[in-house]
Amino acid sequence: MKYSEMDIAALSALLQKREVSARELAADALSAIAETDGTIGAYLTVAEEEAYRQADAADEMLKSGTAGALTGIPFAMKDNICTKGVRTTCASKMLGNWLPVYDACVTEQLKKAGAVMLGKTNMDEFAMGSSSENSALGVTRNPAAPDYVPGGSSGGSAAAVAANECAFAIGSDTGGSIRQPASFCGVVGMKPTYGTVSRYGLVAYASSFDQIGPLTKTVADNAKVLEAISCHDRRDSTSLPQYDTNYSALIGKDLSGMRIGMPKEYFGEGIHPQVAELVKNAAKQLEQAGAVIEECSLPAVSYALPAYYVLCCAEASSNLARFDGIRYGFRAEGIEDLDQLYRKTRTQGFGREVRRRILLGNYVLSAGYYDAYYKKAQQARTLLIRAFAELFAKYDLLLTPVAPTPAYKIGEKSNDPMEMALGDICTVPVNLGGLPAISVPCGKIAQDGAELPVGFQLIGPAFSEAKIYQAAAAYEKSGIAAR
Amino acid sequence: MAKYESVIGLEVHIELRTKTKIFCDCPADHGGDPNTRCCPVCMGMPGTLPVLNKRVVEFAARAGMMLNCEIAHFSKMDRKNYFYPDLPKAYQISQLDHPLCEHGYIDINVNGEEKRIGITRIHIEEDAGKLVHTDGGSGADCNRCGVPLIEIVSEPDIRTAAQAKAYLERLRELIRWVGVSDCQMETGSMRCDVNLSIRPVGDTNLYTRTEIKNLNSLKHIAAAIDAEKARQIDETEAGRALVQETRRYDPEKDKTYSMRVKENANDYRYFPDPDLVPIILTDEDHARFRAMIPDLPEERLAKYVNELKLPEATAKSLCDEPALANLYSAAAEQVQQPKLLANLMLADADAVQIPAEIWAELTNLCAANKINRSAPAKLLEAYRESGKDIPALVQELGLEQVQDTGLLNSIADEVIAANPKAVADYKAGKEAAIKALMGQVMKRTKGAANPQEATALLKEKLAKL
Numbered sequence A: 001m002k003y004s005e006m007d008i009a010a011l012s013a014l015l016q017k018r019e020v021s022a023r024e025l026a027a028d029a030l031s032a033i034a035e036t037d038g039t040i041g042a043y044l045t046v047a048e049e050e051a052y053r054q055a056d057a058a059d060e061m062l063k064s065g066t067a068g069a070l071t072g073i074p075f076a077m078k079d080n081i082c083t084k085g086v087r088t089t090c091a092s093k094m095l096g097n098w099l100p101v102y103d104a105c106v107t108e109q110l111k112k113a114g115a116v117m118l119g120k121t122n123m124d125e126f127a128m129g130s131s132s133e134n135s136a137l138g139v140t141r142n143p144a145a146p147d148y149v150p151g152g153s154s155g156g157s158a159a160a161v162a163a164n165e166c167a168f169a170i171g172s173d174t175g176g177s178i179r180q181p182a183s184f185c186g187v188v189g190m191k192p193t194y195g196t197v198s199r200y201g202l203v204a205y206a207s208s209f210d211q212i213g214p215l216t217k218t219v220a221d222n223a224k225v226l227e228a229i230s231c232h233d234r235r236d237s238t239s240l241p242q243y244d245t246n247y248s249a250l251i252g253k254d255l256s257g258m259r260i261g262m263p264k265e266y267f268g269e270g271i272h273p274q275v276a277e278l279v280k281n282a283a284k285q286l287e288q289a290g291a292v293i294e295e296c297s298l299p300a301v302s303y304a305l306p307a308y309y310v311l312c313c314a315e316a317s318s319n320l321a322r323f324d325g326i327r328y329g330f331r332a333e334g335i336e337d338l339d340q341l342y343r344k345t346r347t348q349g350f351g352r353e354v355r356r357r358i359l360l361g362n363y364v365l366s367a368g369y370y371d372a373y374y375k376k377a378q379q380a381r382t383l384l385i386r387a388f389a390e391l392f393a394k395y396d397l398l399l400t401p402v403a404p405t406p407a408y409k410i411g412e413k414s415n416d417p418m419e420m421a422l423g424d425i426c427t428v429p430v431n432l433g434g435l436p437a438i439s440v441p442c443g444k445i446a447q448d449g450a451e452l453p454v455g456f457q458l459i460g461p462a463f464s465e466a467k468i469y470q471a472a473a474a475y476e477k478s479g480i481a482a483r
Numbered sequence B: 001m002a003k004y005e006s007v008i009g010l011e012v013h014i015e016l017r018t019k020t021k022i023f024c025d026c027p028a029d030h031g032g033d034p035n036t037r038c039c040p041v042c043m044g045m046p047g048t049l050p051v052l053n054k055r056v057v058e059f060a061a062r063a064g065m066m067l068n069c070e071i072a073h074f075s076k077m078d079r080k081n082y083f084y085p086d087l088p089k090a091y092q093i094s095q096l097d098h099p100l101c102e103h104g105y106i107d108i109n110v111n112g113e114e115k116r117i118g119i120t121r122i123h124i125e126e127d128a129g130k131l132v133h134t135d136g137g138s139g140a141d142c143n144r145c146g147v148p149l150i151e152i153v154s155e156p157d158i159r160t161a162a163q164a165k166a167y168l169e170r171l172r173e174l175i176r177w178v179g180v181s182d183c184q185m186e187t188g189s190m191r192c193d194v195n196l197s198i199r200p201v202g203d204t205n206l207y208t209r210t211e212i213k214n215l216n217s218l219k220h221i222a223a224a225i226d227a228e229k230a231r232q233i234d235e236t237e238a239g240r241a242l243v244q245e246t247r248r249y250d251p252e253k254d255k256t257y258s259m260r261v262k263e264n265a266n267d268y269r270y271f272p273d274p275d276l277v278p279i280i281l282t283d284e285d286h287a288r289f290r291a292m293i294p295d296l297p298e299e300r301l302a303k304y305v306n307e308l309k310l311p312e313a314t315a316k317s318l319c320d321e322p323a324l325a326n327l328y329s330a331a332a333e334q335v336q337q338p339k340l341l342a343n344l345m346l347a348d349a350d351a352v353q354i355p356a357e358i359w360a361e362l363t364n365l366c367a368a369n370k371i372n373r374s375a376p377a378k379l380l381e382a383y384r385e386s387g388k389d390i391p392a393l394v395q396e397l398g399l400e401q402v403q404d405t406g407l408l409n410s411i412a413d414e415v416i417a418a419n420p421k422a423v424a425d426y427k428a429g430k431e432a433a434i435k436a437l438m439g440q441v442m443k444r445t446k447g448a449a450n451p452q453e454a455t456a457l458l459k460e461k462l463a464k465l
Helices: A008-016 A022-040 A048-064 A105-113 A155-162 A177-185 A219-230 A273-288 A299-322 A340-347 A351-363 A371-394 A417-422 A430-432 A465-482 B052-066 B162-180 B220-236 B283-290 B295-307 B314-321 B320-330 B338-346 B355-366 B375-386 B389-395 B405-418 B420-427 B431-442 B451-464
Strands: A043-046 A076-080 A114-122 A167-173 A188-191 A211-216 A259-263 A292-296 A399-400 A437-447 A450-459 B004-015 B078-081 B092-095 B099-109 B115-124 B130-134 B135-141 B149-156 B190-200 B210-215 B247-252 B255-261
Touching: A008 A022, A008 A219, A022 A043, A022 A048, A022 A076, A022 A114, A048 A076, A048 A114, A048 A371, A076 A155, A105 A188, A105 A219, A114 A155, A114 A259, A155 A167, A155 A177, A155 A211, A167 A188, A167 B420, A177 A188, A177 A437, A177 A450, A188 A219, A188 A465, A211 A219, A219 A437, A259 A273, A259 A371, A273 A292, A273 A399, A273 A437, A273 A450, A273 A465, A292 B210, A299 A351, A299 A371, A299 A417, A299 A430, A299 B078, A351 A371, A371 A417, A371 A430, A399 A465, A430 B115, A437 A465, A450 A465, B004 B162, B052 B099, B052 B115, B052 B149, B052 B162, B092 B115, B092 B210, B099 B247, B115 B162, B162 B190, B162 B220, B162 B295, B162 B320, B190 B220, B210 B220, B220 B247, B220 B255, B247 B451, B295 B314, B295 B320, B314 B320, B320 B338, B320 B355, B375 B389, B405 B431, B405 B451, B420 B431, B420 B451, B431 B451
Parallel strands: A076 A114, A076 A167, A259 A292, A259 A399, B210 B247
Antiparallel strands: A043 A114, A167 A211, A188 A211, A188 A437, A399 A450, A437 A450, B004 B149, B004 B190, B078 B092, B099 B115, B115 B149, B130 B135, B190 B210, B247 B255
């Protein structure tokens, strides 16, 4: 097996045994990128020098006996996370070649762990979108079927893992941006409990929803990466005080006694029948592994999509106001006064979808509309949080599809923002509740000669990551056994 | 004119003198070259997040308590969104509907007439930067970005320029007294906007008001109030409707001019800042802040005069400087002679730099005649330089007063014997001649003799001659 096809656990074992050095792994990963990324387009920036520097540091750690689970492991970073001295674009013309003067907390954590950053991955501009087609800087293709989108917004990160262009990748999830591309590309993606990973250095889209998480080849790898990147960070007021972060603790334990609910609203109209069937098959396997599966109901989920779009656009309109052409990034030319500087810079610097969401956000916050939109959406959010809490009094976890459909063709939906938004229906409730949820591959759908991956979603109450990984790992094991 | 009265409310911004800014670790004081006192957080770089400085909450709550406000148990920060080049995030983090302090008041006295001015609210917020205009273009200086401010909004209880002035003077006195700001209008650490409308005397309704911004002295505030009242009366009498607008005052012409009409004003699209968590203050927090609230300045003055028996001028000099008064109060508890303490402290230009214990020690040494009255100045100078403790410095500098009467006795005899002319003068009735003899005694004891004791001894010996 090639290095690039191995998971973190296998690579780490080789590194520890000194059968390969971090530098050799970095070289191998960089050549894999050189070979395949021309077709896939997962990376916006390949940071070769930086990668070798970090690999040498990792080799030192291996020599001195201070290495951990991620030391020497090559990874890819989503391009909305700040990396000191390596350009951070958010896939927007607005930030262009902006060089951050500081590292994000997650960047620091990974450096501390000795992981080796290969480069920065493509995404929907400012994380707004579900197909990565909203990138101003390039197209990313689904490694399983090159005519298809990889999903989004962390499409580059998911594609990089699926195409063996890194051992793991970091993404961010505001309404499904880790889980949906993980499902489309056939990898494991986790959105942890809000506050688990510091947002310091993540370029904000919607602050009360944004959460960083890992994309990996296996469930066990995913838990290891989350263990490395989660911490209490005093620079982020919403960062949680430290709690038990041994996310791998329950992996391998059997599921007997675990109660898993399947809310029927997630399997109704609009859900591709084969997607529903694959998720129901996964339910059977979880049952065989010892879990008790029951149908349940979450009617409040019908508020989720409108509430989500009102609140995240409101926050985005304010978060993205700082891109004004004054201090950094793009500035329009031919400016005569201040008003023009703002208008031309922001009109030319932002893409269509970003402008659309900023306009929506400003509208719902404007005088006379606040109560009808923003306030009502906050109330809906509270209702949904309560409804989840009621279900979690009965069930340990909930099982649902990740997306209503498998990946679609590039260009197929990009002119229909409404249909694109409907694709987020299964993932956004989790972000409204600040809950942890994982996407795990559970099969493929054959379509037009392509084999399109599909994932299921396991949702848990806050801080239930270990239990989610336990169930996901049990499924993964049974799946491997079934093959 | 007499048939109209003004209805005036004031909005006062005051910079809090915390060490660091409200949302990052940058220094909060004035100065520095442009953009040298800022960091990725206060410059609003992508990905950065604010973290509330707890001292800002404490300082603002103390200000609120000093102004008789109720302090919230639940408060939160909101974003006020607008574009301007001196505002790096394009929103100001402020407070909309849950301010930290509400329902306070200040009592003022104008020409013997007492009046209570209500305070609607006090909220905390961050300051913006500054634009610097040069021939080469305009630049933004972010040093002031994130300096903590409180905005104090009064009820429309003020009727005249004199009342406005009295309110602002008392406000400044109290905020300085509680120690959270220096409140200097000239440096911008205190700024005032005036809201003013007029109405016929006897009418209790409120009418269209205007806001006068950017007033930078008490004198201009008073003059702007009179000018704007006169303008509004002229407009009303001429049958022209007043419009709600922002105006500025031109001191040269003594007139106000329209800046922008309210309809064209910004819609600030306030909403709760999702990057910050609510501010929860417990009863224990309230008690902790309450314990830091001093008595009123006039109460302190009365205590100094009545209990500590200080002359009124001395007491006033101490109370002029809140830090000095607080230091004095702390030191006064440890001494028997509070008046001597006051005199020693007022004789020193930089008294607040010396701890209360040192002041008490010096006072007590003087009072016990262990050192003479010229010694404290020398000791303070040495203390500032070396930081050594006072007894060690007294030793080192040989400032201990000669208490040995045997030694003093023989020195007095020597001096009398060596200065027959001065002795003769004294005997002939020239009392001042004793000063020459005293000078000799001090010289021979290197200043260590107790002057009262030495004078008494000389007089006794001379009388026997």
